[in-house]
Structures are given as C-alpha cells and as structure tokens.
Amino acid sequence: MRIAVDVMGGDHGSAVVIDGARQALEAYPQISELHLVGQQKEIEAALQQAGCGDSRLRVAHASEVITMEDKPLDAVRRKKDCSMVRAMELVRDGKAEAVISPGNTGALVASATLKLRRLDGVERPAIACIMPAGEAGEFFLLDGGANPECKPLHLAQFAVMGSVYSREVLQHTKPRVGVLSNGTEESKGTDLTRDAAKLCAQLDLNFIGYVEGHDLFEGNVDVVVTDGFTGNIVLKSIESLGHGVLGLLKRELTATPVRKLGAWLARSAFRNIKRRMDPEGYGGAPILGLNGVVIKAHGSAKARAFMNAIRVAGETIQHKVNERIVREIAAASERLSKSTVQATAPVVA
C-alpha cells in the first residue's frame, strides 16, 4: 500500500512526523511506498539526522504550508503548492491511496473534497473521531466538525459510514449506532434528530435509537451520530475537561514530598489510566465519504500518534472501507426510496 504524509502544519514541526513515518515503515512491511510531502530540504535533513534510508520513502516537495490561522477554503485555493494539497493530489493521481495530515482541519476537509471528490452517493464527508472511554473501551463520534448544519439524511449517512468503519477497522462485529440527543425518550431532541432517527431505524444497522451525554463513557454505544456543530463542541469540551483534571492532578500530586512519594508508589495506576484514555493510540480521525483514505492527525500529535495514524490508514485500505461504504450507502438509498416514511417527510430531501 502507498501512503502520503503531509509533514508540515503540525504543532511540533516536521521532525516528529518523519519520526513517526520511520517507525511505521519498520513496523509495517505492507507499506510499499511512503510519500513525505513538504519542504524537501527540511525533510531530507530530518531523514539524514534520523539515519533513515528506507527505499520505500519518497520525498515530494511542496513550497507552501497552510497554517492553523489560514481560512480553509481561501488557503486551499490560494496556496496551490502547499503540502496538504500536494499530498491530496498524489491520491487523486493514483500515486497513493491514503493521506495523513496534522494540519488545519477545515483546510483538510476542503482540499479533500475539492481534490478527491465525494464517494458515490455520499452527500457530505464527515470527520469521525475515536474517543477512548476507559474501561468501556471506546466510542466513535461523527461528525466531529465538517458540517455544522446537517439534514436528517446526512446523519443517516454518517450512521452508515460510521457503522462500516467501526465494523471493519475497530472490529466491532455489530456496532451499536445511536443518534446523540438531549434524552433517550422519542419525544426528546430536535426536528433534525427525530427525522434522522426515523431514517436510521429503516436502515440495515444495529440502531439503538437516541443516546445522551451520559451514555458516552458508559460503554452503551459504539457509533455516535450527530451534526458537526454539536459533535465539535462535545469533543472539545471533553478534551478541555481532560486537560483541566490532568493539570489539577499533576499540581496536587507534586505539592508536597509525601504526596510525591504516594504518587510514585501508585505510578503504575496512572500509567494504566493514561494508556486507556490516550487518544494517541488511535492515531487520528478518518474523514469518511471521500474517494481516498484521509486521516486527520491531531495538530499536537507526536511520533507515536503518526505511526498509529499510518497503521490506521493501512487498515482502512486493506479492509476496503470505501468500497463497502459505497455499497452500503447505495443499499440505504434503495431502502429509503421505497419507504413510506420518506414520502411524508420532505425534510429528508
């Protein structure tokens, strides 16, 4: 398999991305070509310093970088020779099957949609985020922010795409799919969630109806479907609380010598918790619904996260996730076109 990595645009510079790529090449012999896209001189210097001369490496020069401050669509159109767009073009031109980028999320969605186009039948691509949930395993939430305003059919398609990915890559044999709402009773929610739930109930999914915030970390649901506005706020709030609690824990546990000793004695407990709640293990968030595999790595991702993102990209290719999405989206459209519910619900259109 051939994978393109945008080495620019992350918070920690290109060296950590290249280090992750090197680790991935060592761990995964299935990779036949790994394209590093960005400033050629910088990449070559980093490779030399890391002593990495793997013959599967390709360097693709790009003179520009999209920053976190750039306006997405504008930047994609203006910076023709930026690493993100160049990496996307490698996939468009059949030179790679997957792109991984730590850059500006909006620009990544925009460049992927422009260069790769949507999969047949897919109305909107969605950012799908894997959230570690401690002992409950993990849940998969989409959309994480690509589409702030959605229609019911978009949410139903997110349910289909998320279900395919959860089954094929996350190994849930019969993923439980729920629509995120402000309560589990049917009367709860908004017009959007009520109509989306009606559509989902007609599809070939393990649909469990509404789920609420309380269900997320209880292991009650595998695929959480929501609009990109709500999804983005939930994901960032959770991240914010995590940082806040972690900071408080660190300060409190190092405040006195006795506490420090206690924390040292219990250090394996903290290590286990960190491992269980660590998003780096999942590598990144796939953007589903595009002609090509696109993985958004976290802006602050380190080498290990990039290695995992490359692994996840490889698994997505191997399991033919996109072919399955096209098939299941077509089957879903077929079902909905025959249904009587749709005929009475113009909001679906």
Next chain:
Amino acid sequence: MRIAVDVMGGDHGSAVVIDGARQALEAYPQISELHLVGQQKEIEAALQQAGCGDSRLRVAHASEVITMEDKPLDAVRRKKDCSMVRAMELVRDGKAEAVISPGNTGALVASATLKLRRLDGVERPAIACIMPAGEAGEFFLLDGGANPECKPLHLAQFAVMGSVYSREVLQHTKPRVGVLSNGTEESKGTDLTRDAAKLCAQLDLNFIGYVEGHDLFEGNVDVVVTDGFTGNIVLKSIESLGHGVLGLLKRELTATPVRKLGAWLARSAFRNIKRRMDPEGYGGAPILGLNGVVIKAHGSAKARAFMNAIRVAGETIQHKVNERIVREIAAASERLSKSTVQATAPVVA
C-alpha cells in the same frame, strides 16, 4: 426569607432532603420559614428521628409524587396533589419566595412555567448550570435543557439573565459572556449562533463573542450561552467523562497494596481535587426567568447539596435577582428595538 422544599422525587429518598433542610436552618438564621412539602407522615417521622423541632419548619402535605419516568407536562396536569406542584403553589400564593426540588427536570420547568409564569419580558425560562472547572474556578452554562430549540433572541436573553446571576450570586463583577460555538472565528457556528452573537454584541454585557469547547475548563469564560439541546448534551457528556475517569482511578488505585499505600499517602491531593470539582458545593441549578426563585437540585443530591441549594435560593432572594433580570431584560429589549441590525434580521422575532 421563606423557602419551600419538595422533599420527594430525589434518588435518595426524603430523609437526605430533610437532613439538608435541618443543616440549612442551623446555618442560616435569615430563613424565617422553611416549608417541607411531601408525604406528611414520612416527613414527620424523619424530623422526629433527626430530633429536629425548629419552630421555623412547616409541613405541607402532598399525596402524590412525580417520578423520573413520568412525562413532564402530562404528570404536572394529572398529579394535581403532587409535592412539586404544591411547593410551586406556595410561591404562587405568596407563602414562599423560593422552591427547591430534586425531581424530574422537565416536570419542574413545566410546573414552574404553569404556576409561576415567566418574568415580564422573558421569552423562555432557562436552566442555568454551574460547572466547577478546577483551578479555573467555575463557569455558568445556560440553557441546560429547558429549550431544545431556540431563537437568537432567546440566547440573547439567556446572556442577560446569566450575566445578572453570575454578578449577583457568583460574585463575578464583570462576567465574561460567550456564545458556545464550534470555533471562535465569526464565520463559525450556525445561523442561530451568528444571529445570537450579533444581538449580544449590542447589549450592555461583557460579551466576548464565540467560545468553544476548549475554553470551558480554561477559565476563559464565566457565562456560556447555548441552546438547551447542545447545553444538555455538553453537561451530560462532561458528567459522564467525570464518572468514567473517577471509576477508573478508584479501581486502578486499589488494585495492589502498594498502589493503595501510595493513594493513602497522597489522599489530601485527591480530597482537594474532589472539593474543587464537586458540584454539590453549588447546591443546584437555578431555573431563571420565572416569577419566583426555582432551584433544581440534582436527583442524586445528598444532604450537603440540599443545604447549599437552600443557601443559593436565599442569596438569589437577597440579591433581588429577579427584579434585576426584569430591569435588564427591559433595557435589552429597548436597545434591540432601536438597533438597525434587528430591522434587517427578521429571525430575531
């Protein structure tokens, strides 16, 4: 001041509510009457057992209870002699100034709206939740779930009401008010948030524009304004993560004798964290915008939370929060009616 407490409908039975009431009477001499509303026999038995014979206590019998499973509006209409409605009627009839209830949230909003009516000029009452944010202090989020679907003017009014409460009761001299969105750039958000932000910018508030999930636990904002759908999901997700992490921490720290010893040595650190992140200290969530003070205590609240809820109710009365809300909502309407923005934005109506 005269306060009515609905002692039924909480998860832990009436005894903990009555215990909280007893503690509040001891701590706050300002209370002139405390009405305990519910099953008379049960209340009298609990008072006798607690050895509480405070002359300021009144027992108001109610034969029915609204359960968590009851459909809100239906239950309020059907169960005429339930403790929640009877407590509300004490306020309506001028026998008390505040109600505290741990019961069904939907029923509490419905009974308060039906019995007390909205304050002059207020379009929608909102559940306002105080969230502890560790070292960052706390933030105040509304609406927590009373109104799943909102208009821009509703959000602007939440901003005004939240600002008054934050200033008067939470002692923030110039509370920073933000509209919750999926990013801080003006181009982000939905039609609702963009129009709400335009309205807020014209009001006499310390309005800081959009805030996102990342800002919540960073101490960047005091009053977070959002629709009840998003607010409810955010609050419950945060609570869910908190429970998940706490459970994981407990299990990991008690898994081996060495870890147990470590945790014991560092116990004061965990106590401090618990104190800082403990919602019981805030007592409950005020429902703002009603003719009367209404505090929703958590269903699983213990005695200390009820004592604090009674304290908060007292402070809300003392600071004349409702009078101030009426004045500031009127001033806001005045400003918006003169503004040119409103004339071009029919969505405000």
